[in-house]
Amino acid sequence: MEPIALDAMGGDHMPDAALDGAVVAAAEGLPVVLVGDEARLRAGLEARGASLPIRHADDVIGMADAASDVRRRRSSSVMVAMRLVKDGEASAAVSLGHSGATMAAALFVLGRLPGVERPGILATVPVKDGFAALIDVGANADCRPAHLQQFAVMGSVFARTMLGIPAPRVGLMSIGEEPEKGNELTVRTHELLRETPGIEFYGNVEGRDLFRGTTEVVVTDGFTGNVVLKLAEGEARELFSWVRDALRSDLRSKLGGLLVRPALRSIAARLDPAEYGAQPLLGVDGYAFIGHGSADARAVASAIRTAHRAVEGRLLEHVREGIAGLGEVPQPA
């Protein structure tokens, strides 16, 4: 397998987090090529007593830059990483920098798969008995029903390929179970999903269904999905901080807190976004993964693992086939 191209410059803790994470991943036998300022990366590797291939990129898209900057800043690390994938020198690109820029770079360099109007970002959310695939979590703030239909197919393929669920059920995020409940977008999308081949459409789901794991795939527009994802992560973090505070409130709670700490820690770990590291941008013609700008070394290592698993599982080919299957049904304007 060609190595995973890691944008080692974009992100809050770069290049250190990238260097540390890549060294961990490489030690696990996962091939990585670092993309970024060669001198800095070389020095960073030497300081760690490690050796990894580097591809030089003399520019980096900062968190405050515009996503569209990628079009003229071709030597930015995220653009160089995408080009390595395009040219077959890397199997996947991973960036934990500017999400919009990563998406723009992927679209610009790799292009869309045939039949996909809008690639979507898929997030894996820990739920009751496993994981749910939520798509789109931010690539497309305004969507049409056909976009959500494509998300439904791509999400189903992801759940089969990456989560090992043979017949994942697809829920449409709405505000009532009945088909006619929701906004204009969901009411029209509900109709369309009912007649979509190759997916197990469950019907509408509500906010409370996400963590219950009512369906393995949840489809929504990128605005709602992004709000949902950030709320879910933020609420978990906040509630755990309330629990931590409560376990320091008096002697009895402190003593109990010492005893329950290992049990609570396993839950906190399950909810930690760093465990998952990066989210695939589905619908582009290549493997592209987008991570939190705040990613640490652990998140970088998980991102590389996730990308590696996707390539091994031939996720891209399965998405291509799934979307091709949509060509058989008439699509609304």
Add this chain to the structure above:
Amino acid sequence: MEPIALDAMGGDHMPDAALDGAVVAAAEGLPVVLVGDEARLRAGLEARGASLPIRHADDVIGMADAASDVRRRRSSSVMVAMRLVKDGEASAAVSLGHSGATMAAALFVLGRLPGVERPGILATVPVKDGFAALIDVGANADCRPAHLQQFAVMGSVFARTMLGIPAPRVGLMSIGEEPEKGNELTVRTHELLRETPGIEFYGNVEGRDLFRGTTEVVVTDGFTGNVVLKLAEGEARELFSWVRDALRSDLRSKLGGLLVRPALRSIAARLDPAEYGAQPLLGVDGYAFIGHGSADARAVASAIRTAHRAVEGRLLEHVREGIAGLGEVPQPA
């Protein structure tokens, strides 16, 4: 003060939850009139050794009925409760039945306040250091910027009057802090809120800001708000069930669990929607409160308390004044 008219029939646990809740509220000195099947309510009160005024209603809108049924089913309990408010015989109406029907009945009987295009449902969400007012949580699935502007004003009035916050900051729920981040609705609304008098516009907030309590008021369309509210409630419930399971996983955790139980219980209580009971429908010309169909006696009692506090605080008059202040600025089409 005229009594609070309680729809004692609509809801999953009615009339028992209504009877028990009303008896508790009455014992606290809050005047209540029960609306529903007189014979059943009379028998229920007798069985409880209690005496409360009853207004007969021989019909009830079931959870499976259409909201629009209220137009022809004038003798349904929710319609009778609203008419008591309209006629000045009750100060507020509270229904824990069919939300859509309660909203439709309030609009139909009480009408809208001048200047309000779309009344919105406001939910009080427990956050880091207090509460946040989230509006709209489900009355309007598709919104225009002017609707969100009105929600911002009404939410600010609510936070001042009911939460005691002198200068509540208003956040616009979006998917990035920058004004240009979001969907078409939020980008246009951001512009409008910047020029809205009488509110402290903070700017965009994200999903993670809700529980952090970044702003005391969070404005959003009814689709996003409903998804957010149900996710927030569902996630809290789910995480606490994970914690409960973890505290039964082995002997050490069980022992610790016994010690930390009181501390955790206080957090769980804070997150319990039954503590708040009912949400005001803001923008109608009268006091109308909408609760969970699953409300128990505790939720009913809190709903009555909330309604009573709103009337005492003259929430409606303050909302009327706040909205009147909007008349001074030009509004977009």
